[in-house]
Amino acid sequence: MTTPKLADARSARLGAGAEFDLIRKLLEGSGVPLPDSVRVGPGDDCAVVGDGIAISCDLSVEDVHFRRDWLEPEAIGYRAAAAALSDLAAVAAEPIGLLVAVALPDDEPEELALGVGQGIAAAARDAGAALLGGDVSRSPGPLVLDIIVVGKAPNPVLRSGARPNDEVWVTGRLGCSAAIVRQLEQGERPAPEMRECFERPRPRIAEARWLAAHTEVHAMIDLSDGLAGDAGHIAAASGVGVILELDRIPVHPLATRTGRTTDGALRLALAGGEDYELCLTVPAGALASLEDSFRRQFDLPLTRVGRVTDSQGVWVQPSEGAPVTPLAFRGFDHLASRKPRSGQGS
Amino acid sequence: MTTPKLADARSARLGAGAEFDLIRKLLEGSGVPLPDSVRVGPGDDCAVVGDGIAISCDLSVEDVHFRRDWLEPEAIGYRAAAAALSDLAAVAAEPIGLLVAVALPDDEPEELALGVGQGIAAAARDAGAALLGGDVSRSPGPLVLDIIVVGKAPNPVLRSGARPNDEVWVTGRLGCSAAIVRQLEQGERPAPEMRECFERPRPRIAEARWLAAHTEVHAMIDLSDGLAGDAGHIAAASGVGVILELDRIPVHPLATRTGRTTDGALRLALAGGEDYELCLTVPAGALASLEDSFRRQFDLPLTRVGRVTDSQGVWVQPSEGAPVTPLAFRGFDHLASRKPRSGQGS
Numbered sequence: 001m002t003t004p005k006l007a008d009a010r011s012a013r014l015g016a017g018a019e020f021d022l023i024r025k026l027l028e029g030s031g032v033p034l035p036d037s038v039r040v041g042p043g044d045d046c047a048v049v050g051d052g053i054a055i056s057c058d059l060s061v062e063d064v065h066f067r068r069d070w071l072e073p074e075a076i077g078y079r080a081a082a083a084a085l086s087d088l089a090a091v092a093a094e095p096i097g098l099l100v101a102v103a104l105p106d107d108e109p110e111e112l113a114l115g116v117g118q119g120i121a122a123a124a125r126d127a128g129a130a131l132l133g134g135d136v137s138r139s140p141g142p143l144v145l146d147i148i149v150v151g152k153a154p155n156p157v158l159r160s161g162a163r164p165n166d167e168v169w170v171t172g173r174l175g176c177s178a179a180i181v182r183q184l185e186q187g188e189r190p191a192p193e194m195r196e197c198f199e200r201p202r203p204r205i206a207e208a209r210w211l212a213a214h215t216e217v218h219a220m221i222d223l224s225d226g227l228a229g230d231a232g233h234i235a236a237a238s239g240v241g242v243i244l245e246l247d248r249i250p251v252h253p254l255a256t257r258t259g260r261t262t263d264g265a266l267r268l269a270l271a272g273g274e275d276y277e278l279c280l281t282v283p284a285g286a287l288a289s290l291e292d293s294f295r296r297q298f299d300l301p302l303t304r305v306g307r308v309t310d311s312q313g314v315w316v317q318p319s320e321g322a323p324v325t326p327l328a329f330r331g332f333d334h335l336a337s338r339k340p341r342s343g344q345g346s
Numbered sequence: 347m348t349t350p351k352l353a354d355a356r357s358a359r360l361g362a363g364a365e366f367d368l369i370r371k372l373l374e375g376s377g378v379p380l381p382d383s384v385r386v387g388p389g390d391d392c393a394v395v396g397d398g399i400a401i402s403c404d405l406s407v408e409d410v411h412f413r414r415d416w417l418e419p420e421a422i423g424y425r426a427a428a429a430a431l432s433d434l435a436a437v438a439a440e441p442i443g444l445l446v447a448v449a450l451p452d453d454e455p456e457e458l459a460l461g462v463g464q465g466i467a468a469a470a471r472d473a474g475a476a477l478l479g480g481d482v483s484r485s486p487g488p489l490v491l492d493i494i495v496v497g498k499a500p501n502p503v504l505r506s507g508a509r510p511n512d513e514v515w516v517t518g519r520l521g522c523s524a525a526i527v528r529q530l531e532q533g534e535r536p537a538p539e540m541r542e543c544f545e546r547p548r549p550r551i552a553e554a555r556w557l558a559a560h561t562e563v564h565a566m567i568d569l570s571d572g573l574a575g576d577a578g579h580i581a582a583a584s585g586v587g588v589i590l591e592l593d594r595i596p597v598h599p600l601a602t603r604t605g606r607t608t609d610g611a612l613r614l615a616l617a618g619g620e621d622y623e624l625c626l627t628v629p630a631g632a633l634a635s636l637e638d639s640f641r642r643q644f645d646l647p648l649t650r651v652g653r654v655t656d657s658q659g660v661w662v663q664p665s666e667g668a669p670v671t672p673l674a675f676r677g678f679d680h681l682a683s684r685k686p687r688s689g690q691g692s
C-alpha cells in the first residue's frame with residue numbers, strides 16, 4: 001500500500017486553497033472587530049452568537065455541486081439542506097431551523113421550486129429543523145441554493161481544540177458519495193438503493209450530540225471535503241499535526257468496488273468528500289469503552305483512524321509501525337474544480 | 347393627479363406574487379412546528395430566535411438584481427450587503443455581523459471576489475457589523491451573492507402590528523434608485539454624485555432603533571419592493587388596510603426629474619423599490635413632536651404619508667378630501683420581471 005497521491009487528482013486553475021484564500025480576503029478588511037456577542041467567528045463550521053446560536057450557510061450551485069441530469073429536484077434539495085445541516089452536527093448543535101435562498105432558472109421554475117422545496121423540507125423534517133424564511137429570485141443561469149442553518153450550541157465543539165496525543169475517530173464508512181459520482185461520470189447508472197448515500201446523505205446531528213454528551217470531544221468537523229482535507233482543517237485550526245493510519249480507514253464497500261485498486265478506493269475515501277460523516281479528536285482511550293454503545297445506538301461504525309501529534313499538517317502511515325510520511329494534499333476546491341461536486345461548511 | 351396604474355408596469359410570466367407563492371410552497375410541508383426557541387418565524391423581515399437573535403438572507407443575482415456593466419464590483423458588494431442589512435433595520439435590530447455566500451463566475455473570479463468583498467466589508471463597517479463567515483463557489487453562470495445578516499433584536503418590530511387609525515410614515519425621499527435604473531436602461535450615464543443612492547444605499551439601522559426607542563412603533567418594514575408593495579406587506583401581515591395620501595409622498599428630486607410627469611415620478615417613488623428607507627405605523631399623533639429631532643439627528647426627512655384603516659389592502663387618495671380608491675397593485679416580482687433589479691427581504 002503506497003501513499004495516495006491526492007495532489008495530482010485535480011487540476012487547479014487558481015491554485016490549491018484559492019477558495020479559502022478568497023474567503024479570507026472577503027473576511028479581511030471589514031475593520032469591525034468581533035463584538036462580545038460573537039462567541040465563534042469565521043473559520044469554524046458555524047459562527048456562534050448570543051447565548052449559543054450557531055449559524056452557517058452552504059451553497060449548492062448547478063453544474064458545480066450537482067447536475068440536474070444526475071439528480072431529481074427533490075434530491076437536489078435534500079442534499080443541499082443535509083450538507084448545510086451537517087455544519088450544525090460539526091459543532092454538536094441542536095437544529096432550530098433553516099432559511100432557504102434559491103435562484104431558479106427560467107426553464108422550469110415552478111417544477112424545480114416545488115421539488116427542491118420538498119427535498120429541503122424532508123431534510124429539515126428528518127433533522128427536526130423548522131423552516132424559518134428565505135429569499136427567492138429567478139436565475140439567468142444555473143439553479144443556485146444557499147441553505148442557512150440555525151441551531152442551539154451552548155457548548156459548541158470547535159475545529160481548534162485538538163491536542164497532541166488525541167485519538168482521531170470517524171463515524172460511518174467513507175467514499176460512498178464519491179464512488180457514486182465516479183460511476184455517474186463514467187456513464188453508469190448506479191442502482192437506486194446504492195444512491196441513497198448520494199441523494200439523501202444523513203447529517204450526523206444526533207450522533208454528534210451523543211458523542212459530545214458522553215465524552216470529552218476536543219475537536220470535531222463534518223466530512224464535506226474528504227477526510228484528508230477536513231483532517232487538515234482540524235490540524236490547521238488547532239496548530240497540530242494529524243496522522244491518518246491508512247489501514248484503519250473505514251472504506252465504504254461501494255468505494256472499494258468502484259476504486260478498483262486499494263489505492264483507488266482509499267483515494268475515494270480520503271479525498272472524495274461529501275460523506276457528511278464526523279471526524280473528531282478525543283483524549284487517548286476516551287472512546288474505546290463507548291464504541292459499542294454508539295454502534296448499538298446508531299447502527300453506525302465508529303472507528304479510530306489516527307492520532308494527533310505536535311507537528312503540523314496531515315501525515316499518513318500505511319500500517320502500524322510503518323514510516324509516517326507527509327500527505328501531499330491538495331484540498332478540494334470548488335473554484336478550481338471543473339467537475340460538479342458539492343459541500344463546504346462556512 | 348390620477349391614480350398610478352402600477353398593474354401594467356410589469357409583464358408577469360408567473361403572475362403577481364409568484365415569488366411569494368413559491369416561498370410559501372417552500373415553507374409548507376416541512377411538518378416541523380416552530381420550536382419554542384423561535385420567536386418570529388417565516389413571513390417577516392427577519393426570523394428571530396433564542397434570546398432575540400434576528401436572522402435574514404438576501405439574494406443578489408447578476409442580470410436580475412444588478413448588471414456588471416452598470417456597477418463596479420465594490421458597488422455590487424456594497425448594495426448586496428446594504429439590502430440585507432436593511433432587513434435588520436426593518437425589525438429595529440442592532441447588527442452583530444454577516445455571513446457571505448458567493449458564487450463567482452469563471453471569467454474573473456479573483457478580481458470580482460476582491461472588489462465585491464471590499465464592498466461588502468465597507469457596508470458591514472458602515473453598519474457596525476462584523477464578518478462572521480461564509481461560503482464560496484465558482485459559478486458556471488452569473489455572479490450570485492447571498493448575504494446573511496445577524497443582529498440583536500430583543501424587542502423586534504414586526505410587519506404585523508399595524509392597527510386601524512395608525513399613521514403611516516416613511517423616512518427619506520423615495521424613487522432615487524428607480525430613477526437611476528431608468529436612466530441606465532435608457533443608456534444615460536447618471537453623474538457619480540447622483541448615483542450614491544443606487545451604489546451605496548444606507549440601511550436605516552440607527553434611524554430604526556431611534557424610532558423604536560422614542561415612540562411606540564406598531565409595525566415597520568424596509569422599502570425594498572417600493573412603498574406600494576411594502577405597505578401591502580404591512581397591510582396583509584396586520585390584517586388591515588393602508589391608505590397612501592399621494593400628495594404627501596416625499597418624491598426624490600431625481601425621480602421627479604426622471605419621471606417627467608407627476609404620475610411618472612409617483613410611479614418611481616411608489617413602485618420603484620430599492621430605496622431601503624423605512625415605512626412604519628405609529629399611533630395617531632405619536633411622531634408629530636419627534637419629527638424635528640429625528641430630522642436634526644439624522645439629517646433625513648420623516649414624513650407622514652398615510653393612515654391605517656380597518657379595510658384590507660392598499661388604497662390611494664390623491665389629496666386630502668378626495669375619493670379613496672383601491673390601488674391596482676402588482677408587487678415587484680423577481681421571478682416575473684425580466685429587468686435587472688434588486689432587493690427582497692426574507
